[in-house]
Amino acid sequence: MHIEIRTVQCFVALAEKLNFSIAASSLNMTQPTLSAQIKRLEDVIGSPLFVRTTRKVEMSEMGQEILPAAIRLVDAQRDFQTALRSSRSTAHIGTPFYTTGIPEKENLLRQFEVECPGTELDLKYAFKQQILSMIDSHTIDLALLISFPVERAEFNREQSQVDRSEIIVPDDLPRITLATRPVLMAVPKEHPLAQYDGIPLHALQGHEIGMLDAKHGEFFTKQIQSVLESGGAHVHVPLEAHALALELYVRERRVPVISLGWFGQQLDVGNILYKKIEGISLWTELALFRARGTPNSATQRLWKAAERFAARNPEFARANFAAAIQVEHGHSYAS
Numbered sequence: 001m002h003i004e005i006r007t008v009q010c011f012v013a014l015a016e017k018l019n020f021s022i023a024a025s026s027l028n029m030t031q032p033t034l035s036a037q038i039k040r041l042e043d044v045i046g047s048p049l050f051v052r053t054t055r056k057v058e059m060s061e062m063g064q065e066i067l068p069a070a071i072r073l074v075d076a077q078r079d080f081q082t083a084l085r086s087s088r089s090t091a092h093i094g095t096p097f098y099t100t101g102i103p104e105k106e107n108l109l110r111q112f113e114v115e116c117p118g119t120e121l122d123l124k125y126a127f128k129q130q131i132l133s134m135i136d137s138h139t140i141d142l143a144l145l146i147s148f149p150v151e152r153a154e155f156n157r158e159q160s161q162v163d164r165s166e167i168i169v170p171d172d173l174p175r176i177t178l179a180t181r182p183v184l185m186a187v188p189k190e191h192p193l194a195q196y197d198g199i200p201l202h203a204l205q206g207h208e209i210g211m212l213d214a215k216h217g218e219f220f221t222k223q224i225q226s227v228l229e230s231g232g233a234h235v236h237v238p239l240e241a242h243a244l245a246l247e248l249y250v251r252e253r254r255v256p257v258i259s260l261g262w263f264g265q266q267l268d269v270g271n272i273l274y275k276k277i278e279g280i281s282l283w284t285e286l287a288l289f290r291a292r293g294t295p296n297s298a299t300q301r302l303w304k305a306a307e308r309f310a311a312r313n314p315e316f317a318r319a320n321f322a323a324a325i326q327v328e329h330g331h332s333y334a335s
Contacts, residue, residue: 003044005077006137010037011049012074015067018057025156028132078293081138090120091298094131095144098244102262104179104286105144108309115305119298128166129159135173135291141299143289145169146262148220148282158217166242167284168217174290176306179313181261183224183282185209186247188254189271198276204231210249210257213241220282224258227279260284 010027014034017023024034042049049063059067099105112121124131124140128147134140149171150158158165169175187193193203209228212221228235238249246257247264250272259274262284288306295303 003041005073007037007041008070009074009077009137010034011041011063012067012070014038014050014057015059015063015070018059020057021156021160025152025159028129028136028159030129031160078138089118089298090122091142091296091302092122092124092140093142093144093302094124094126094134094140096127096131096146097125098242098263099144099146099286102146102179102286104313107313108144108178108288108306111309112302112305115308116298116301119301121302128169132169135289138291138293141291141295142302145287145289146260146284147175147287148217148284149175149287150217150219154219158219165217166215168219169287169289174292175287176303176310177285177287178306178310179286180283181285182276183280183284184259184261184274185256185277186250186259186264187256187273187275188250189273191254191256193256193275194273196275199278201227201231201278204228204233207233208236208255209233210246210253210255211235211237211241212243212246212258212260213237216243223282224280227277228258230279262286 010023010029013023013027014020017026020031020034024031027034038049045062045066047062048060049066051058051060095105109121112119124134126134128145131140131143131145135143146167147169148167149169152170152172155165155168155170158168185193185199187199193199193207196203211225211228214221225235236255238245240249243260244263247259249255250257250259261274264272264274288303290299290303
């Protein structure tokens with residue numbers, strides 16, 4: 001009989017919460033994934049561990065019988081991971097591949113190397129949901145993410161939808177905000193909307209606007225789409241509608257798009273102007289997240305270095321972005 005520790009963690013979480021959605025969120029996984037893990041354990045044991053009805057979830061007699069041993073196993077695994085983390089001089093950092101080239105990230109990593117010469121960095125690339133799972137299981141120590149923090153209840157709702165929350169994170173995780181970017185519209189220089197310093201809603205009437213897909217988080221994207229549609233825009237979600245793809249889309253198709261502001265500076269400006277939009281005042285942030293619990297010495301050193309970086313560079317992000325998108329007559333977005 002082989003049972004993975006992650007499966008036991010799922011059992012304990014559901015036993016504590018007695019709610020699939022809340023338990024899945026606490027483990028940073030989707031509800032279908034949690035259900036599959038519970039079924040796998042029930043198949044191995046040969047008995048139901050929970051009694052499910054349309055209104056509630058309760059533990060079966062078998063579930064109650066094995067729960068104390070499961071809790072001891074999970075606690076022992078956590079203690080073992082903590083001991084390993086405390087003894088090593090390597091800090092494991094999870095980050096999505098699309099953060100490559102963002103100035104604040106590159107500068108922070110260089111600062112780590114200068115200020116923490118005895119600390120080895122191990123970068124692991126994955127999407128946000130996988131990274132949060134690795135943080136929760138202490139597979140990694142830190143996470144460097146582009147994020148839109150929301151209250152835990154909203155995060156739980158987003159997590160219940162498969163593949164729907166790439167930038168949504170709970171606001172109760174320990175984090176250091178390193179940089180922020182406003183949501184703007186990237187507009188080709190020859191487009192009629194380019195004439196405005198800030199785009200008024202009435203000017204959107206009849207114009208096609210490229211939009212981020214819902215995988216960035218519906219709580220985030222619906223707010224933007226609602227404003228665009230209230231101005232009469234024709235909102236179009238391209239086949240590839242992640243934030244970097246939209247920066248390419250506006251340059252190739254010459255159609256205005258919503259921009260998160262992180263990726264245009266990695267490309268040639270291409271006669272693209274970045275404009276505020278009336279009614280939209282959303283920002284995303286590049287933030288460093290830390291696993292809960294006592295960090296090892298390497299993680300503590302990096303966390304302190306990140307705090308110093310953030311304190312020294314409170315306006316770095318906006319000044320850097322403004323310089324990258326300077327437009328004719330010396331005007332740039334800087335406020």
